[in-house]
Amino acid sequence: MALPSHARAVIIGGGIIGCSVAYHLTKHGWKDVVLLERKKLTSGTTWHAAGLVRGMLYSGNLTRLARYSIELYRKLEKETGQATGLKQNGSISIATNEERWDELRRGASLAHAFGVDAEPITPKQVAEKYPLMNTSDLLGAIFFPNDGQCNPADTAMALAKGARVGGARIFEDTRVAAVLKQDGRVTGVRTEDGHEIKSDIVVNCGGMWAREIGLMAGVGVPLHAAEHFYVVTEPMDVPSNLPVMRDMDACAYYKEDAGKLLIGAFEPHAKPWGMNGIRADFCFDELPEDFDHFQPILEGAIHRVPKLGETGIRKFFNGPESFSPDQRYLLGEAPELKNFFVAAGFNSIGIQSAGGAGMALASWIAEGHPPFDLWDVDIRRMMPHQNRKTYLYDRVSEALGLLYAMHWPYRQYETARGIRRTPLYQRLQENNACFGDVAGWERPNWFAPNGVEPKYKYSFKRQNWFPHCAEEVKATREKVGLYDQSTFAKFLVRGADAEAQLQRICASDVGGAPGRAVYTQWLNERGGIEADLTVTRIAEDAYWIVTAAVTAVRDKHWLMRNLEPGARVTVDDITNAYAVIGVMGPNSRALLQPLTEADLSNAGFPFGASKEINIGHATVRATRISYMGELGWELYVPTEFAVGVFDTIVAAGGPHGLKLCGMHAMDVCRIEKAYRHWGHDITDEDTPLEAGLGFAVAWDKNVNFIGRDALLKQKGQKLPKRLLQFALENPEPLLYHNEPIYRNGERVGHTSSANYGHHLGRAIAMGYVHHEAGVDADWVASGKWEIEVGLKREPARASLKPIYDPTSGRMKV
Structure with missing residues (x-):
């Protein structure tokens, strides 16, 4: 069989993952699929895998994929005549x-x-x-x-046979030497003997070789x-x-x-x-x-x-x-190259994941979007530095062992640390910060008092930092806390069409005069939330977009892919140009006012306003907004002035009860206030109405923003799925998220994020619940609610509104 000159999709790699992607693409009716294997099918890792299959992974949607794999392997022999060796002995x-x-x-x-x-x-x-x-x-x-267990090689061969029956062509002993591309889009591959196959889609299922294949395409595929x-x-x-x-x-x-x-x-x-x-x-x-x-x-x-x-x-x-830096596999379209997809880095769970991962990626390719939220494994969570060999060498030595190590809450990686540091790192370290690793950034998670080592002692019960976090929450709620929020990702969007393009992409109205920060979501055509961020107009033709560190690559990718062709817009990453100092709490105005000539009164600087002001010897952009639910400002400080501004604020903070606070305290405050976190409480399969964010939708703006039509179909309807906030009645148990939620003894959902609410004095959580007849206030109030913690059901209070400060009055005084 001769190699073709064109294919609708080319899959690189003939292990169980590549065979599964080919099989599932044919199930979508794609006949013109070519799979290229450098040597023989299964000859890389699949042939020697242990073949364990289990029905649960660490999130709901990945569990759906794992369960799908088992169901698929159960029926493959009947479909293809090739045994898989599946035994479900438990x-x-x-x-x-x-x-x-x-x-x-x-x-x-x-x-x-x-x-x-x-x-x-x-x-x-x-x-x-x-x-x-x-x-x-x-x-x-x-x-x-x-x-149970299966025979990995036989299972891969069954998938390959099914793919062939569906029309796919498989070529062994055919090594890909180059990935072809043009104008930011993949166009095909070239084999070792110089043969070119033009293709609209290329899928990298190269296993241990996937990183090198990615480099051919200019794409980061961090695995080792x-x-x-x-x-x-x-x-x-x-x-x-x-x-x-x-x-x-x-x-x-x-x-x-x-x-x-x-x-x-x-x-x-x-x-x-x-x-x-x-x-x-x-x-x-x-x-x-x-x-x-x-x-x-x-x-x-x-x-x-x-x-x-x-x-x-x-x-x-x-x-x-092959192992990835965070023990989760890499799936999806690469942000660097359109129509170049990846399925690799399976961390010893490739057999149990292959069926589901192949199904999900094939659906993603055929339908243009994932079948459901796959952020846990989305390749866009990876940062560029994570593809470096030195980083991967250090991290993989730890990552393999973590599969069976204790899965402690808040566990921090020990290898490949200290890679990205904010301008305030040294000051925070001098003040006994205990740092955590997020997207390569060293972020202060909590601060140890004098005489206490800033180091985690892990447990499923109250960890050693628990009382110190409580003091940080207390300061934020009652006095004033200082947070290093410099790791926010920041993008400068400029151009004559900046407003028009952002109005199409944002669900909120981001027009109007400069000097206003707008909380908004970016939606897909189905109404699902693709991003949750703030957009600040700083000039008639310029905006700042501020989002989470971990979604920096994903959010920029979404923005760039949704700009209309020919739009007069540029997008620059300015993350490293500005530190961000959050000054939050009821005493924040009293602390900051003597340090600036600007009027920080409620009338002079209302909630949502964003202005350039002077603090000490620096000009900063101050935005009155808060993720903690208190009066406060985020101060965007040019990097070279950051330490000076920090020192100025700290020197003046004593009389106002200023306390340095970490990310754990911020998380407590935001969950007490029921503020959503993208990737946990809101995802691309949750709409603003289901998430209780309808207030952020500009229904009447004169722009048909992406997702508007889908939301209009939900508007005014009783929704069978809603996000609730919960507080345990018993103050002793701790919640960490993904605990089952019961109403009147029936499981109706699970928690999406959780922490101990130090101000509320009990564990708190958010989570979606489901009721076909509609989730409304009466249904919530009439139920007996419980959350299962370690196989024990704990009574809980449920609420559609935030339990802490439901009117948001504290932020707007």
Whole structure:
């Protein structure tokens, strides 16, 4: 079969991911699909994967994808005649200490939130299900009855066969040497022998090679290979119906393998591999054994399954797998190149994810948008610096082990740190800031008082910083807090058509005279929220857009893709040109007024106003707005003046009770005020009306903004889905998000974000609830509400309005 000169879509990579994308594109009726594999199908990572499949991942939509994979693998043999080896014997996750038992119980509640069966079982019940196991040191376990295992290579071949039946053409021994592009759009590929295939769509499913393929296209695909170890024992009469077992405290998993046991590891300090590239002839290769590295895992395995002490090892395996910087795979259209899509970096969950990921990406390609919110794995969450080899080498050594490490709330990465620092970093460090890592930025999460080390001590209960955060919240609510918000992403939009273009893209009205900051959403055609940000008009032909650090790439990509062709507009990233100092709290005016000649009174500087003023020796842009729900200003300070302005404010702050505050306090304040956070409380499948943000929609502006028609269909209707705020009745339990929500004993949703409300004195959360007849105030008030925390249901209060300051009066005094 000769290579074609044109295809509707070209897929690079013939592992299980590439085969799944090809299979699912044909299900959309795409016949002209070509898959190019550099060597043989499955020859990179798929062939040696352990083949574990489970029905739950760490978010609702990723769980949907995982469950879809299982359903797909169940029916593939009947459809294609190719067996997948799927066995749903269930899986058991065991706990040998209280911390792990806390984590597993919370994980079981998370499973319930997403409709996944998860049953707590006793050590005695574990022994009944897994007779080989030493259960003497177990506290408990969670059993997932629908989990299991499959044969990875067979499953990939079944998908490939299904793709061929659907019309796709698959070419082995065909290496792509170049990605072709023109005018910011992909146009095809060139193979190693010089043959060009013109194509409207190119999909990078290159596995360990995906980063190099991305570089051909000028696209960042941050992943790095690491060595992954497992052993297979001699035959030991292992029952064929044995569940998969995970002993995460011992960094190990166990699965039945034709009467033998396969024991794999996710060790704390992994071994990155392939730093100098991967051999061109790499195909079904194994890496050298490293028995010393695996020895601690094997010793733990003999303790857990004593029979291993008298059983030989038939196979010691070491093979490479690719890992991303944050343990989540990379999916979607690359922001750098139109119609170049990526599905890679699957972090040892490629088999269980392949069916769903292939389905989602094929839908994204065919329909022009993802089938539902996929921000958790959207490649646009990645920052440019994360594609550097030095960064990836350091981070991957940690990321592999984190798969089985304790999944602590607020856990911070330890590797590849200190990469991006705000101008105020040194000052904050001198004041005992404990920093966290977001988008590579070092941000102060909390401040330790004198004599306390600014370092996390993790727990599922109240962590060591809990009382210090409480003091920061108290200062913000009662006096004044100073926040370093410099990590905000900032874009300068200029040009004769700036207003017209932003009016099309923004749901709010961003016209009018300069000097006004407008809170707005950017919507898709379905009315879903693509971005949540502020737009400030600073001149007739110029605007500032301010958004979250983590969505910087995504939001700029959305803006650029939605500018009309020929529009007289430029967009510049000015993030690093300005520090942002937030001065928030009832004493903020009293603190700032003596430092400036500007009139900061309510009449002279109303809420939403944005002006250039002098503070100390600097000219800053002051915007009266707040994410904390208090009177306050965000001060946009040219970087070179930032430390001086900071020092001026701090020097004057003592009499007003000024306190340095971190991101944890900000999160508490914003959830108490029920302020939404994009990616948690609002996503591209939630509309402003469902999210309670209808006030931010300019229904009558003389512009047909994107998403308006979809919203008009919802307007005035009883909505079956609404975002509520919750507060637990019991002040002791903590919420972290993704806990199931019950009304009158029926599960109706799950929390989207949560924290401990120090001012309210109890855990608080937001979350969507569902009721086909409509969610309204009467339905909310008439229900008995509960939130499940670690398998225990806790009574809660539910509200459509913010529990703290529902009229927003405190910000507008």
